[in-house]
Amino acid sequence: MHERSLLVTLLKQVSAIQVEHGGAAVQEIAVEAGSLSGVEPLLLQNAFLEFAPRFPEAILSIQRTPVTARCQTCHHSWSMDVFLSECPACHQPRVQITGGDEFRLISVTLKDHDRGCLP
Amino acid sequence: MSPMKIEVNKPVLHEQQQKAAWLRQSWTAQQTLVVHLVSSPGAGKTSLLEATARFWQNRYRMAVLVGDLATERDAERLSPLAPTQQLTTGGACHLEIDLIEQGWSKFPTTSYDFLFIENVGNLVCPASFDLGEHLRVAMLSVTEGDDKPGKYPKLFRTCQAFIINKADLLPYVPFSVEAATRDALIIQPDLHVMTLCAWRNENIETWCRYLVDQRQQLIDGHA
Numbered sequence: 001m002h003e004r005s006l007l008v009t010l011l012k013q014v015s016a017i018q019v020e021h022g023g024a025a026v027q028e029i030a031v032e033a034g035s036l037s038g039v040e041p042l043l044l045q046n047a048f049l050e051f052a053p054r055f056p057e058a059i060l061s062i063q064r065t066p067v068t069a070r071c072q073t074c075h076h077s078w079s080m081d082v083f084l085s086e087c088p089a090c091h092q093p094r095v096q097i098t099g100g101d102e103f104r105l106i107s108v109t110l111k112d113h114d115r116g117c118l119p
Numbered sequence: 120m121s122p123m124k125i126e127v128n129k130p131v132l133h134e135q136q137q138k139a140a141w142l143r144q145s146w147t148a149q150q151t152l153v154v155h156l157v158s159s160p161g162a163g164k165t166s167l168l169e170a171t172a173r174f175w176q177n178r179y180r181m182a183v184l185v186g187d188l189a190t191e192r193d194a195e196r197l198s199p200l201a202p203t204q205q206l207t208t209g210g211a212c213h214l215e216i217d218l219i220e221q222g223w224s225k226f227p228t229t230s231y232d233f234l235f236i237e238n239v240g241n242l243v244c245p246a247s248f249d250l251g252e253h254l255r256v257a258m259l260s261v262t263e264g265d266d267k268p269g270k271y272p273k274l275f276r277t278c279q280a281f282i283i284n285k286a287d288l289l290p291y292v293p294f295s296v297e298a299a300t301r302d303a304l305i306i307q308p309d310l311h312v313m314t315l316c317a318w319r320n321e322n323i324e325t326w327c328r329y330l331v332d333q334r335q336q337l338i339d340g341h342a
């Protein structure tokens with residue numbers, strides 16, 4: 001879902017971090033794409049290729065995180081790669097998603113941060 | 120020189136989410152219930168808003184932000200009935216908070232009891248973008264099939280209400296209201312489900328009463 005437009009938003013934030021740190025080259029952009037985030041890692045990587053000239057030395061590291069949930073009936077917590085709408089313990093449908101539904105920027109690693117120039 | 124790792128650990132859409140939360144807070148303070156309608160193209164969002172405006176007949180102050188890829192057709196239908204701003208996305212398949220903020224700023228007043236946001240016809244992408252609403256409503260028409268809630272879990276999980284529209288066609292289509300309701304409630308047990316026919320104004324009173332109740336709860340909760 002909208003991997004390219006999300007990437008544009010993400011890379012604006014990465015560029016701002018670069019500027020804050022004297023324009024050092026980006027070595028790695030680490031993101032987390034939850035299984036319920038709507039972001040497909042392969043599509044995100046493909047979209048990132050378009051921006052390679054702006055970040056020639058950067059790799060995009062995508063961690064896929066499982067969905068975590070908590071049952072509002074029996075309070076059982078669990079994680080799942082595919083969303084299930086009922087609690088595996090008591091089989092009630094009152095499931096609260098507690099994680100795995102976000103697309104997050106985790107960290108930006110700058111190369112040779114003491115010197116560098118903007119691309 | 121060694122690499123430097125800068126920890127961020129924030130949602131990529133953090134700024135947009137903050138903006139949506141801020142707008143929601145200001146609407147709450149103004150006692151404006153914001154209702155976000157999501158459906159496939161042609162399920163009846165605009166017809167429902169027309170029916171709502173006609174039912175209330177200015178007893179409540181309502182305004183509409185309506186999103187489409189192109190044309191102002193929906194705004195042309197709604198403007199005679201309620202203050203309306205057309206948000207033309209020019210290609211984007213869903214509304215985002217920046218467009219909402221822009222559209223909202225164009226109303227001559229902020230004193231509305233209800234603000235309706237009619238999203239672009241799409242059951243997928245709108246589920247992922249917070250528009251500052253208090254109430255998110257999924258609409259399905261009976262011609263779309265009663266298996267749809269399970270196929271769009273993210274939308275139904277993030278909604279508070281589910282409207283089954285075009286009930287006048289039930290005798291002619293293989294749609295089970297019971298099956299669609301059951302499917303939706305598995306995903307979101309707290310959904311408020313209503314069946315109606317917008318263009319024939321059938322059961323609009325139930326929908327409008329639900330909205331008034333929701334607004335009263337908003338006011339009571341904020342007091």
